[in-house]
Amino acid sequence: MKKPTDRQQIDAELQQIVELRHGEPHRVLGIHPDGDGMVVRTYRPDAVAIHILPDFGGRIPMAQRKDGVFEARLNGRTETFNYQVEVEYPGKKxxxxxxxxxxxxxxxDMDLYYAxxxxxEELWKRMGAHPVHHNGISGVAFAVWAPTAQSVSVVGDFNSWDGRLHTMRRMGASGIWxxxxxxxxxxxxYKFEIRTGQGGHRIxxxxxxxxxxxxxxxxxSVVxxxxxxxxxxxAWMQARATQDVHRQPWSVYEVHLASWRRVVEDGxxxxxxxxxxxxxxxxxxxxxxxxxELMPVAEHPFGGSWGYQVxxxxxxxARFGHPDDFRYLVNHLHEQGIGVILDWVPGHFPRDSHALGQFDGTALYEHADPRQGSQPDWGTYVFNFGRNEVRNFLIANALFWFEEYHLDGLRVDAVASMLYLDYSRKQGEWIPNRWGGRENEEAIAFMRELNDKVRAKYPGAVMxxxxxxxWPKVSxxxxxGGLGFHFKWNMGWMHDTLKYFSKDPIYxxxxxxxxxxxxxxxxxxxxxxxxxxxxxxxGKGSLYGKMPGDDWQKRANLRALFAWMWAHPGKKLLFMGGELGQPSEWNNDKSIDWHLLEKKEHAGIQSLVGDINRLYRSHPALYDADSEPMGFQWLQPDSAASNVLAFVRRSRQPGGHVVCIANLSPVPREEYRVGFPRHGGYVELLNTDSDGYGGxxxxxxxxxxTQPQSWDGQEASAVLTLPPLSVLWFTPG
Known part of the structure; x- marks a missing residue:
């Protein structure tokens, strides 16, 4: 077989350029040594004439060599030089x-190796679109991972979305263009136009x-x-880095940005x-x-997903502004002494055609087998945690939010769906791990690596x-031997507590x-x-709606629930609207019911929550030993017939304690004796039945x-009035 000449080889490659199936267009386009000179080639389909404008001066015509490929040769030139091309289109444009x-x-090379x-760990600084100065020229450096693509082009406003004009180069075996x-x-x-490896389909x-x-x-996407x-x-960031998060008060307000407060007068x-x-x-x-805690802020195509399909x-x-506007939000909250947690969704992603799914025409970010790669509950794809590039994409993303947006924590959504291969699947719909078990070893390794890196790089930030x-040792x-998280949502406590409070007191x-x-x-x-x-x-009903009885009893139960929760071991989180005693369920398309505050009984619930938070923050007994048995002691755990419970919270600081007593029946308990840790005076810190709260x-x-009469295993006790459907807090003083 006759060996092709260099000219024939170049012609063959230029044909690949024209057909958008060349993986290294820089090899033939641009400026290259050619014999005793330099040759410049450019591909501009539809052009009628092109001239080179070298930075050293002059105007050199280019000849059309093949279907939009133009070429000019400069004899005697031995070094490359900067130049512009002057392109003329029909109509003298x-x-x-x-x-x-x-x-x-x-x-x-090191970027490609580590990727x-x-x-x-700073993958976002190299991938995507970055305004830079390169070889003295301003522009944008684009990079994307699409390993099985036949070719990839950048399309956008700057090239009339024409995929022929800016084809990318493949960077070796990395799969990055x-x-x-x-x-x-x-x-x-801009977007990326990808020609798939199989069939050459354009996506x-x-x-x-x-x-x-x-x-x-x-x-x-937008540069x-x-x-x-x-x-x-x-000052906030410096102080955060020195704190032991488990010894701090955490009272978190969960917010959906689109529906917290809306501007009625502006549509x-x-x-x-x-x-x-x-x-x-x-x-x-x-x-x-x-x-x-902000429900997922990362861009999502469907607002009704509340951000959980990223x-x-x-x-x-972009629904609420520019990225720097979001930074302004975080920065301002920090200046006001408020931490910011973001919901983060690394378990699954939507099937929208523009997003991650089948990114280069193949299962790239997701598993190919639907028994591993599809989430039946949500109709989404599941990330392939066993693939280096996918794991890197997600870990770098978590670090990105801490680094670039100064977040104080990530609440990782749907961890159970990642831990278990059979999550929400029937027999035969999932693939066991190598040991025949249901644990997702790749996801477990991912979470451990992620949490270790966050702990190492961002002291004081939480996962x-x-x-x-x-699952044991999540936190x-x-x-x-744990997963490395700082906190775990206590879902069992939530479900049990809400079930109890939803019951009529008689039961x-x-x-x-x-x-x-x-x-x-x-x-x-x-x-x-x-x-x-x-x-x-x-259909689950609002917190207010879950409470039994008439409106007075609903409000009293809700107030008691909040005081019970804030006295119970564990950090706190409340979804917006709960503090208003909102009767209706949350609607993501409308504001929470701020008008309720015009009624003193609902304003009283909000006032109670504010007072609870201030008391909580000022009494370390309520937070600094949350995870230690020494921080809690039952006084009356067994008074089921009277619906009374009592316990003491103890601080790591000597002598500090708060006694919590709950009467969750609708009748007052007069002359009711409760044990106290010491003899002397106690201040009634909180009474949820106060008339100022609507009680x-x-x-x-x-x-x-208190009197020096032992009771409930304590050295002292007091005879109290326990209001109906109420919680009382006492502290020495």
Whole structure:
């Protein structure tokens, strides 16, 4: 067989360029040595004439060599040089631009190596779209992972979305494609046009690493520079790094940004990030919460998913403003002394055609086998945690939110769905692990690696698991055989407590153990007690609606629930609207019912929550030994017939304690004796039946004096008035 000449080889490659199936277009396009000179080639389909404009001067015509490929030879030139191309289209339309194929790669060998190993902890700084100066020219460096693609192009506003004009180069065996496009700037819309390896089908994908997107339902990525925002939360960040998170008070207000507060007079629109910064911080200071947890903010195509089906993991949703507006929100909250937790969804992702699914025409981020790669409950794809690049994508994403947005914690959604291979699957619908078991070893390794890296890089930041099973040591360090989370949502406590409080008091004595059982395991993990959004939608009724009795009793029960929860071991989380005593379920398309505050009985519930939070924060006994048995002691766990429970919370600080007494029957208990840890005076810190909260006003006139009569295993006791459907707190004083 006759060996092809260099000219024939180049012709063959140029034909591949024209057909969009060349993986290394820089090899033939751009500027190259050619004999005793240099040759410049460019591909501009539809052009009628092109000239080279070298930076050293002159105007050199190019000849059309093949179907839109133009070429010019400069004899006597031995070194490459910078140049522009002047392109003329029919109708005398002329454009002058830099040739992207005249630039060296913007990715280095070490980037490719660590990405392939799954160990590039700052992967977002290299992948995606980055405004840079390259070889003295401003532009955008693009990079995307699409290992089985036949070719990949960048398309956008700058090239009329024409995939022929900016094909990328494949970076060896890494599966990463790269292209520097000069004179493209911030704010430019773009996508990746991928020609699949099998069949050469054309698919358009948003950038998995995009820092900014269009406002949904539009799906284009937008070039964004992360380096503009000036943070002013240094004092907060420095203090955070020195704190033991388990010894701090955590009272978290869970918020859905689109429906917390809306602007009725402006089409009932949601608040922007910047509007939210001031309104939310003022409200949290008023109500005393230490932290806010934002339901998923990462861009998502369907608003009705509440953010739990993420399309763009590195971009705050554009629904409420610019990415730097979201930074403003976080920064302002920090300046006001409020921490920010973000819901994060690494378990699954949606099937929308522009997103991660079948990204290069194959199962790339997900498993190919639906028994591993599909989540039947949500109709989504499941991440392939065993693939280095996928694991790196997710771990880098978690680090990205801490690094670039100064977040104080990530609440990891649906951990159970990642831990178990048979989660929500019937027999035969899942694949056992190598030992024949149901544990997802790859996901477990992913979570441990993730949590170790967060702990090492961001002291004081927290990882919180929404995990609903009895998996052991979720919140213990990996060095002790745990998963490495800082906290675990106590779903069992939530379900048992809500079941108890939903019962008519006449039946509560038969469900007494639903309030006491949780103390058998309360110190096995570092728990957070949630009353979350999931409990107030889809026909479950609001917290207020779950309470039995007439409106007065509903409010009294709700007040008692909050005081019981805040005295119970574990950090706290309350979904928005609960503090208003909102009768209706949460609706993600409308504001919570702020008008209820016009009624003093509902304003009283909000006032109670504010007072509870302030008392909680000022009494270490209520938080600094949450995960230690020494921090809790039962006084009366067995008074089921009277619906009374009593316990003492103890601080790690000597002598500090708070006594909590709950009367969860609708009748007052007069002359009721309860044991106290010491003889002397006690202040009635809290009485949920106070008339200021909308109660009946029964109580103990603000203070008591115990007698040296042993009771409930204590050296002293007091005879008290226990108001109906109430919780009382006492502390020495």
């Amino acid at each position: 002329t454009f002058t631009l830099r040739d992207p194929y005249s630039f060296l790669p913007t990715l280095g 392939g190993e799954g160990r590039h 790269e292209l520097f496009i000069p004179e493209v700037g911030e704010g430019t819309r 358009l994908k948003s950038d998995p690493f995009a820092f900014r997107t269009e406002v949904p339902p539009a799906t284009a 964004h520079d992360l380096n503009h925002f000036q943070w002013s939360d240094g 009932d629109r949601p608040l922007t990030y910047r509007e939210m910064a001031h309104a939310l911080s003022d409200y949290l200071k008023k109500t005393g919460f230490t932290h806010v 399309g763009n993991y590195y971009a705050p949703t 919180i698991a929404e995990e609903s099973t009895a 213990q360090p990996t060095s002790e 509560r004595q038969h469900h007494h153990s639903q309030l006491t059982f949780g103390l058998l395991y309360a110190f096995s993990e570092h728990f957070m007690l949630p009353l979350s959004h999931d409990e107030v939608v889809h 009946s006003g029964l109580g103990n006139k603000g203070r008591i004096h």
